[in-house]
Amino acid sequence: MDFTIPEEFVMLKKMVRKFTENEIMPLEMTVIEREADRGFEAISSIPPEEEKKILAKAKDLGLWGIDVPEEHGGQGLGMLAKMLVEEEMSRSICWIFLPPDSPNLDFLASSCKPHQYDDYLLPYSRGEKTSALALTEANAGSDAAGIQLRADRKGDKWVLNGTKLWISFGPKADFFIVIAVTDKVKKQRGGFTAFLVDKGTPGFTILRNIPCIGDMLVYELLLEDVVLDDSKVLGEVGQAFVPLQNRLGVRRIELAAKCCGAATRCMELMLTQARVRETFGSPIGDRQFVQGMIADSTAEIHATRLMVYHAASKYDSGEKDLRVEGAMTKVYGTEMLQRVSDKAIQMHGALGLSKEMVLEYIYRMCRVWRIVEGPSEIHRWLTARQIIRSEKPYETILGML
Numbered sequence: 573m574d575f576t577i578p579e580e581f582v583m584l585k586k587m588v589r590k591f592t593e594n595e596i597m598p599l600e601m602t603v604i605e606r607e608a609d610r611g612f613e614a615i616s617s618i619p620p621e622e623e624k625k626i627l628a629k630a631k632d633l634g635l636w637g638i639d640v641p642e643e644h645g646g647q648g649l650g651m652l653a654k655m656l657v658e659e660e661m662s663r664s665i666c667w668i669f670l671p672p673d674s675p676n677l678d679f680l681a682s683s684c685k686p687h688q689y690d691d692y693l694l695p696y697s698r699g700e701k702t703s704a705l706a707l708t709e710a711n712a713g714s715d716a717a718g719i720q721l722r723a724d725r726k727g728d729k730w731v732l733n734g735t736k737l738w739i740s741f742g743p744k745a746d747f748f749i750v751i752a753v754t755d756k757v758k759k760q761r762g763g764f765t766a767f768l769v770d771k772g773t774p775g776f777t778i779l780r781n782i783p784c785i786g787d788m789l790v791y792e793l794l795l796e797d798v799v800l801d802d803s804k805v806l807g808e809v810g811q812a813f814v815p816l817q818n819r820l821g822v823r824r825i826e827l828a829a830k831c832c833g834a835a836t837r838c839m840e841l842m843l844t845q846a847r848v849r850e851t852f853g854s855p856i857g858d859r860q861f862v863q864g865m866i867a868d869s870t871a872e873i874h875a876t877r878l879m880v881y882h883a884a885s886k887y888d889s890g891e892k893d894l895r896v897e898g899a900m901t902k903v904y905g906t907e908m909l910q911r912v913s914d915k916a917i918q919m920h921g922a923l924g925l926s927k928e929m930v931l932e933y934i935y936r937m938c939r940v941w942r943i944v945e946g947p948s949e950i951h952r953w954l955t956a957r958q959i960i961r962s963e964k965p966y967e968t969i970l971g972m973l
């Protein structure tokens with residue numbers, strides 16, 4: 573068993589670390605202030621012009637299209653490379669999405685038909701178009717099988733009607749992958765279809781933004797008699813569920829990678845604090861309670877990192893069904909970050925709670941991550957169900973036996 577990260581990926585990781593420290597972290601106080609000031613408005617916390625500049629620099633450094641297959645014009649470095657980059661960039665609280673966003677890339681790459689390459693897959697891969705996934709509805713979140721948004725066949729067209737809720741990116745997206753019911757009886761087993769809906773399509777409206785904890789901007793969408801032809805069906809009619817699950821798996825592993833980056837930042841701050849903050853005549857790092865916080869955090873971050881790298885390596889070796897890895901890694905990573913950021917705040921006392929540091933920001937942000945892309949309870953259930961159902965030793969599911 574070889575746990576060595578390839579040399580070129582180590583160089584990539586170090587380069588992104590520098591980039592994050594020199595170009596992204598200096599924006600953090602601006603982000604904290606903008607987030608505090610915006611109230612209920614849907615104003616991005618990173619000034620758009622700064623985001624543009626950072627993205628342009630990232631492009632010059634070759635950070636776009638890392639995991640895009642070479643045949644689609646990308647670098648073909650795979651998921652492990654992308655996760656290492658995501659991890660490093662998430663040491664900063666300024667969220668920069670490197671084009672293209674990996675989960676929808678996975679969906680498009682697995683499901684686009686040749687006639688959709690030029691309009692969707694290629695511009696998306698090159699970072700010229702952005703997208704969003706519209707799955708969740710008011711009465712169907714964890715239980716996505718309960719979605720109601722309909723796509724009815726009328727003549728040679730599809731007519732979509734319904735609403736979607738809690739959708740990220742909203743106005744930023746050029747197109748949406750909308751999951752609709754095409755067969756009420758079959759539902760997720762042959763009755764869900766993915767449609768490509770362009771911004772500006774008649775009948776498609778972003779109804780409102782919904783103020784939310786942390787640095788999240790989410791939206792409600794309305795589709796009212798949206799007429800689409802067959803060219804807008806992504807994948808096969810009725811067969812959206814499997815590519816959707818695979819796509820969700822990619823996001824879950826990516827979220828855990830982000831948690832590793834944010835937790836590493838917390839750790840770095842904890843170490844400085846342990847060394848420099850003195851009480852009762854000695855550094856707090858001399859106290860066993862404080863040492864316990866550092867020791868536990870070190871182990872938890874390392875465990876998450878190994879889980880992420882392992883899952884990403886499996887993906888790169890062609891394994892697309894990462895349901896268990898995705899579920900398990902997401903729960904562990906997001907809950908790990910909650911614990912580590914909580915300890916980091918504790919060690920910093922009042923300063924840790926203040927907006928003069930990034931810790932309270934990370935603490936609120938990771939609360940979101942325990943619900944978004946499926947709550948922890950669902951992922952625990954999915955993990956256990958897969959393992960209980962399997963008649964093989966459970967380690968085989970994870971490729972460990």
Ligand SMILES: Cc1cc2nc3c(=O)[nH]c(=O)nc-3n(C[C@H](O)[C@H](O)[C@H](O)COP(=O)(O)OP(=O)(O)OC[C@H]3O[C@@H](n4cnc5c(N)ncnc54)[C@H](O)[C@@H]3O)c2cc1C
Binds near residue numbers: 705708737739788940
């Ligand atoms: C910031 C943010 C961004 C999002 N972005 C998107 C997006 O871009 N696209 C999109 O489609 N969706 C998006 N979502 C929706 C998100 O995926 C859902 O919120 C999530 O899946 C949970 O669904 P729900 O909120 O309806 O909670 P519910 O399904 O109502 O669940 C509520 C709670 O009930 C409990 N629970 C539910 N079922 C079970 C069970 N079987 N066993 C044990 N406990 C259970 C859990 O504690 C759970 O947290 C976003 C949400 C947020 C908050």
